[in-house]
Amino acid sequence: MSKPKVLVARDDIPSAGLDLLRTKCELTIIPGASPTREEILRAIPGHDGFFLVGHHNINSDFLDMAGPSLKVISTMSAGYDHLDVPEIKRRGIKVGHTPVVLNAAVAEVAVMLLLNAARRAHEGRLLLEAGKTENKPQWLLGQDIRGSTVGIVGLGMIGLAIAKRLIPFEIGRFLYTGHSPKKAGDEIGAEFVSLDDLLERSDFVVVATPLTIETRGLFDDAAFGKMKKNAVFVNIARGGVVKTDALVKALKENKIFAAGLDVTDPEPLPTDHELLKLPNLEIVPHIGSATVKTRNDMAVVAAQNIINALENKPLVYPL
Numbered sequence: 001m002s003k004p005k006v007l008v009a010r011d012d013i014p015s016a017g018l019d020l021l022r023t024k025c026e027l028t029i030i031p032g033a034s035p036t037r038e039e040i041l042r043a044i045p046g047h048d049g050f051f052l053v054g055h056h057n058i059n060s061d062f063l064d065m066a067g068p069s070l071k072v073i074s075t076m077s078a079g080y081d082h083l084d085v086p087e088i089k090r091r092g093i094k095v096g097h098t099p100v101v102l103n104a105a106v107a108e109v110a111v112m113l114l115l116n117a118a119r120r121a122h123e124g125r126l127l128l129e130a131g132k133t134e135n136k137p138q139w140l141l142g143q144d145i146r147g148s149t150v151g152i153v154g155l156g157m158i159g160l161a162i163a164k165r166l167i168p169f170e171i172g173r174f175l176y177t178g179h180s181p182k183k184a185g186d187e188i189g190a191e192f193v194s195l196d197d198l199l200e201r202s203d204f205v206v207v208a209t210p211l212t213i214e215t216r217g218l219f220d221d222a223a224f225g226k227m228k229k230n231a232v233f234v235n236i237a238r239g240g241v242v243k244t245d246a247l248v249k250a251l252k253e254n255k256i257f258a259a260g261l262d263v264t265d266p267e268p269l270p271t272d273h274e275l276l277k278l279p280n281l282e283i284v285p286h287i288g289s290a291t292v293k294t295r296n297d298m299a300v301v302a303a304q305n306i307i308n309a310l311e312n313k314p315l316v317y318p319l
C-alpha cells in the first residue's frame with residue numbers, strides 16, 4: 001500500500017521530526033527556508049497532510065486551493081492565530097499544534113526579558129559602549145523584583161511556567177487576569193483581578209495570552225496610561241496584543257519604566273523602527289521557543305500529530 005503524502009513547508013525542520021514522518025509518509029519538502037504562500041499552494045494539491053512552520057494564514061481561500069485530499073494540518077507552533085481553526089474543522093480536516101514542549105523555553109525568555117528590562121541591561125550596554133559609565137550612587141538604578149507585584153495577563157500553561165520561575169525571586173504578590181479564576185492561580189497563591197486592577201497595581205505586567213479578537217490591540221494608550229510609572233511590561237505572546245505606537249509613546253514619555261519584547265507587530269521589525277531606538281526596551285526577535293531541544297521536540301510532536309491523524313488516532317495536541 002502506498003504511503004500517505006505529506007507536504008513539509010520548508011527544508012530546515014529539525015531532522016528528528018522529518019525522520020519520524022518518513023517512517024509512515026512520503027514527504028514532499030519545499031526547498032528553501034521561507035516559501036511564499038503561492039509556492040505552498042502550488043505544491044499542496046494531492047497531499048494528505050501539511051506540516052506547517054511559519055505564520056502562513058490558513059483560511060478558506062487557502063483550503064479551497066489546497067484541494068480535497070488534505071486530511072490534516074499540523075503547525076509547528078503553540079500559537080494558532082494564523083489558522084482559521086473553525087473553518088479547517090468544518091471541512092473535516094484535522095488540525096494540531098505543539099504546546100507544552102515549549103513552555104519552559106518561552107518562560108525562560110520571559111524571565112530574561114523581565115530581569116534585563118528591570119535592571120536596564122540594554123541601556124547600560126549602550127552607555128558602556130559610548131564610554132559614558134558613571135560611578136555615582138544614583139546612576140542606572142533599576143527596579144526590584146523582590147517584594148514586587150507581578151501581574152500575569154493570561155494564566156495558561158506558559159503564564160504559570162513564568163510565575164513558577166519567578167517565585168524564587170521572592171515576589172510580593174501575583175495577580176492574574178483572564179476569563180475566569182483558575183486552579184493554577186490557587187496553586188501559586190495568585191489573586192484573580194480585572195485587567196484594570198492588574199494594570200493599576202502591578203510593578204511587572206507579563207503578557208502570556210493568545211492573540212484573539214478579544215486580545216488584539218488590548219495594550220493601547222489607555223492601558224499603558226493605567227500602569228504605574230515604575231512598571232515593566234513584558235510580552236512573550238503575540239505582537240498583535242499590543243498597539244505598537246502606544247508602547248513606543250509610553251516608553252518614550254516614561255509613562256512606564258521599561259519593556260521587554262520577544263514579539264512585535266510588525267514582525268520582523270524593520271531595522272529603522274522606533275522601538276529599536278529606545279534605551280528602555282529589551283528586545284529579541286521571537287526566539288521564545290528557539291532552543292535545540294525545544295525545536296526538536298516541537299518537530300517531533302508536529303510529525304506525530306500528522307501520523308496519528310492519518311492513522312485515525314487522536315492527535316497528540318489537537319485543536
Ligand code: DGY
Pocket residue numbers: 076077078079080102288289
Ligand atoms: C509558538 O509556538 O507559538 C511560538 O510563538 C512560535 O511561533
